[in-house]
Amino acid sequence: MRSYRVWEHGAPSSMQVDLLPDLVPAPREMIVDVKAVGINFPDTLVVSGKYQVLPPRPFTPGKDLAGVVRAVGAGVEGFSSGDRIMAQVEHGAFAEQASVPPSQAFLLPDGLSFEAAAAMGLVYQTAYFALVERGQYKRGETVLVGGAAGGVGLAAVQIAKGLGARVLAGVRSAAEEAVVREAGADAVIDLSVADLRDNLRAQVHAATDGHGADVVLDPLGADFFAAALRAAAWCGRLVVIGFAAGDIPTVKVNYLLVKNISVSGLQWSDYRDRTPELVLKVQQELFDLWRAGAVRPRIMRVFPFEELPEALELVAQGKVQGKAVVSIGGGAA
Ligand SMILES: NC(=O)c1ccc[n+]([C@@H]2O[C@H](COP(=O)([O-])OP(=O)(O)OC[C@H]3O[C@@H](n4cnc5c(N)ncnc54)[C@H](OP(=O)(O)O)[C@@H]3O)[C@@H](O)[C@H]2O)c1
16 A cells, blocks of 8 residues: 655655555554545644654654545454544554544544545544633634634634634635635634734724624734734633744733633644543534534645645645645545
8 A cells, every 4th residue: 555654854745655565453443445635734744843743754644534444453343344434643644544543533424525524624623622622612702713714714613603603714815705704704804914913903893893802713823812812802712723823922911811811722632632532522513513514624625645745735835725635546435
């Protein structure tokens, strides 16, 4: 089977395609014929060597996959060969076969394609945990989403709308504005303005009758973080998800005190590893939102296996609105 592998950290094009023997399931693991892979921003960090969790080289990167169970190891319950599943793994998805712990796999509902499932993994789980678990969102509140046309951001817009929020979507181009409006955003916040520090608050207050944002979901960091803190409502909650804008900001704690604001962080993979039962419950809720039509992963482009490095490069350059997906072995069904 073919597998992309990182021998030396570097650009996506530095990954090598290696021919490896078919995988054999270890006890309490299963082997999946991968049909589709979702590309995530953290994949670019893993390949370049800038991510916090890096396995010894050579290794196969890739976190989001959908496919068909090929074989199950001893002690695996609830899955059998032929099952259509999606899974989020720490590494190993960028290959024709992947080893998956059953606690990280979910049976696909009828009608959800492999490609949509691969696009609906990590970013939707992350957005849901950020909004509900860390952000303590309550139905009807106002949610401000930074980087709202990106993978996590667009998932957050759809989930928040599906859960009854008023959604303010922060973007920085007209093309992104069209994407978030299509996803149901109630108001669009322009993040390209020169004076974001004051202007963000002015825009959020204009869109909320001076109330501010009850929950802020921040995958950007940098200037957005400080500005969004000032745009939070009384008792607002800001959730740090990532630093796609580059810089890691610091908190001016006087803001927290003055408006009773909370800042929390989210590292979704910790939930995956420590509380798989909660992750499973969230996945069922995400499937329910999908069945209700509230959640529809936006796949910007489907790439063939051979062009996986190009997909990764586009994500690294921030040129993907929604998700880039790689199809493997005729994976559309
Ligand atoms: N904590 C967790 O568990 C977890 C899980 C998944 C992801 N993450 C992190 O979350 C972040 C986002 O991931 P993603 O998959 O959503 O990435 P993505 O698909 O590349 O989206 C990033 C978005 O941020 C926007 N952006 C970048 N710089 C900006 C700036 N200076 N001002 C305004 N917008 C800006 C991009 O817009 P443009 O197209 O205009 O550049 C893009 O829409 C990453 O840092 C990732 O590592 C964290």
